[in-house]
Amino acid sequence: xxxxxxxxxxxxxxxxxxxxxxxxxxxxxxxxxxxxxxxxxxxxxxxxxxxxxxxxxxxxxxxxxxxxxxxxxxxxxxxxxxxxxxxxxxxxxxxxxxxxxxxxxxxxxxxxxxxxxxxxxxxxxxxxxxxxxxxxxxxxxxxxxxxxxxxxxxxxxxxxxxxxxxxxxxxxxxxxxxxxxxxxxxxxxxxxxxxxxxxxxxxxxxxxxxxxxxxxxxxxxxxxxxxxxxxxxxxxxxxxxxxxxxxxxxxxxxxxxxxxxxxxxxxxxxxxxxxxxxxxxxxxxxxxxxxxxxxxxxxxxxxxxxxxxxxxxxxxxxxxxxxxxxxxxxxxxxxx
Amino acid sequence: xxxxxxxxxxxxxxxxxxxxxxxxxxxxxxxxxxxxxxxxxxxxxxxxxxxxxxxxxxxxxxxxxxxxxxxxxxxxxxxxxxxxxxxxxxxxxxxxxxxxxxxxxxxxxxxxxxxxxxxxxxxxxxxxxxxxxxxxxxxxxxxxxxxxxxxxxxxxxxxxxxxxxxxxxxxxxxxxxxxxxxxxxxxxxxxxxxxxxxxxxxxxxxxxxxxxxxxxxxxxxxxxxxxxxxxxxxxxxxxx
Numbered sequence: 177x178x179x180x181x182x183x184x185x186x187x188x189x190x191x192x193x194x195x196x197x198x199x200x201x202x203x204x205x206x207x208x209x210x211x212x213x214x215x216x217x218x219x220x221x222x223x224x225x226x227x228x229x230x231x232x233x234x235x236x237x238x239x240x241x242x243x244x245x246x247x248x249x250x251x252x253x254x255x256x257x258x259x260x261x262x263x264x265x266x267x268x269x270x271x272x273x274x275x276x277x278x279x280x281x282x283x284x285x286x287x288x289x290x291x292x293x294x295x296x297x298x299x300x301x302x303x304x305x306x307x308x309x310x311x312x313x314x315x316x317x318x319x320x321x322x323x324x325x326x327x328x329x330x331x332x333x334x335x336x337x338x339x340x341x342x343x344x345x346x347x348x349x350x351x352x353x354x355x356x357x358x359x360x361x362x363x364x365x366x367x368x369x370x371x372x373x374x375x376x377x378x379x380x381x382x383x384x385x386x387x388x389x390x391x392x393x394x395x396x397x398x399x400x401x402x403x404x405x406x407x408x409x410x411x412x413x414x415x416x417x418x419x420x421x422x423x424x425x426x427x428x429x430x431x432x433x434x435x436x437x438x439x440x441x442x443x444x445x446x447x448x449x450x451x452x453x454x455x456x457x458x459x460x461x462x463x464x465x466x467x468x469x470x471x472x473x474x475x476x477x478x479x480x481x482x483x484x485x486x487x488x489x490x491x492x493x494x495x496x497x498x499x500x501x502x503x504x505x506x507x508x509x510x511x512x
Numbered sequence: 513x514x515x516x517x518x519x520x521x522x523x524x525x526x527x528x529x530x531x532x533x534x535x536x537x538x539x540x541x542x543x544x545x546x547x548x549x550x551x552x553x554x555x556x557x558x559x560x561x562x563x564x565x566x567x568x569x570x571x572x573x574x575x576x577x578x579x580x581x582x583x584x585x586x587x588x589x590x591x592x593x594x595x596x597x598x599x600x601x602x603x604x605x606x607x608x609x610x611x612x613x614x615x616x617x618x619x620x621x622x623x624x625x626x627x628x629x630x631x632x633x634x635x636x637x638x639x640x641x642x643x644x645x646x647x648x649x650x651x652x653x654x655x656x657x658x659x660x661x662x663x664x665x666x667x668x669x670x671x672x673x674x675x676x677x678x679x680x681x682x683x684x685x686x687x688x689x690x691x692x693x694x695x696x697x698x699x700x701x702x703x704x705x706x707x708x709x710x711x712x713x714x715x716x717x718x719x720x721x722x723x724x725x726x727x728x729x730x731x732x733x734x735x736x737x738x739x740x741x742x743x744x745x746x747x748x749x750x751x752x
Binding site for chain 1: 563565584585586589590595597601603604605606610613614615617659
């Protein structure tokens with residue numbers, strides 16, 4: 177590094193913007209392939225909404241991976257539990273859910289989402305204490321324990337609610353679309369984008385503007401040194417695990433409303449996407465997770481429209497391509 | 513002079529390897545004690561065991577009369593022990609400022625202390641808002657030491673601070689450590705660079721195969737070339 181003279185202005189930190197340009201480039205690249213501007217806009221809006229929901233579910237997992245080095249294959253349980261809690265809370269308020277007023281809808285939706293987060297977070301506390309704590313540092317056992325936990329959670333949901341799909345209708349005011357010219361953008365997708373963006377901004381503010389956030393970022397990189405500075409990182413682990421579980425619960429509510437249905441194994445397909453997002457984003461990187469989620473959703477939507485036969489493998493191909501470019505993900509935070 | 517740190521019969525196992533095999537040592541208050549020895553002798557393991565990063569399998573470790581061998585690392589750090597690892601372990605994703613904010617556990621950064629540190633390490637002021645990962649090796653070492661001294665500590669454990677650094681930076685580090693010493697700090701310093709050890713050390717401990725094989729005054733070891741050759745496999749002249 178070239179030394180600066182004392183009078184030189186402080187250098188500004190260099191930002192790695194190549195990953196940020198990736199989804200923009202992808203979106204622009206497919207315009208001529210899709211042909212119709214309105215289809216492109218609809219697909220892009222769908223990608224952003226889906227990406228935000230996946231980001232909400234994956235953000236906790238990437239911190240759990242990065243900070244705690246824990247392979248939590250049971251993350252999907254928090255998604256399903258969050259969705260089921262929402263059905264429980266919303267069922268007695270069906271009239272309010274179907275009311276035409278946005279505020280009445282939000283007055284029941286917001287507490288349902290908060291309660292889902294609280295229950296998923298509390299479940300996270302139990303899972304961390306009972307399943308994860310005994311197997312810290314042992315990846316194989318973590319996989320076995322958390323996969324076992326997921327199976328137990330799913331079977332418990334089946335036992336309590338039965339195998340049938342439970343409908344979770346969208347609130348009346350969130351049905352339909354905003355019409356801009358000949359482009360229709362579903363109202364709920366706009367809400368999903370706003371919630372996802374709010375979660376992203378909130379996490380970024382905590383990580384970058386608070387000492388707690390500094391500790392989390394430092395812990396992702398070097399847990400041992402954080403402890404050597406006098407901080408009890410195990411408590412931080414627990415807090416991050418519970419927050420990650422709560423966010424998965426919120427994601428579960430958002431996804432269930434998006435699909436308008438809930439079932440015990442609803443997270444099975446999502447879990448694959450979430451893991452792809454966490455891996456291509458870079459373990460422990462919230463920024464990488466955010467971009468990764470948008471990329472995965474874009475590839476799923478654009479790919480499904482352009483080459484439906486490749487839909488199943490498109491995200492695997494995306495992951496391979498990203499890892500060939502950056503083997504530790506878009507933003508490498510940990511050395512793992 | 514009272515001993516700030518004492519180890520008695522400390523054994524440490526890492527997996528099936530028996531690394532420390534009954535360490536007895538004392539670090540007097542206000543002095544710099546050098547811990548020397550060949551690669552693999554157990555110097556880093558000794559520091560890590562004191563810090564609680566590896567648990568002693570048996571033996572006693574006391575800091576200012578308080579037993580610490582079964583305490584967790586954060587508790588040991590909170591007793592006033594600063595640790596500078598061999599790998600430097602700066603948080604590369606954080607800026608220089610953020611690294612120091614994190615190290616200042618008890619509150620906001622103290623401007624007087626910061627100015628004192630900038631006096632030794634002006635580069636840290638220049639790169640204040642740069643990511644620590646973008647610093648050179650010497651600057652990372654400066655940051656690692658600054659992190660350990662940003663608040664007053666009872667004891668500093670420093671592991672090979674001059675390793676891999678250019679001679680000019682080694683000299684700057686030696687001057688800094690001398691100044692820290694003049695302020696009354698107690699330091700246990702692992703060092704392979706005999707010149708740095710001679711400049712800084714009051715007393716010396718030499719390790720081999722997980723035990724202390726020599727203890728005495730640093731000046732006496734520096735003056736005794738045959739003893740250096742026997743203990744360390746080197747002569748001071750070869751390093752001058």
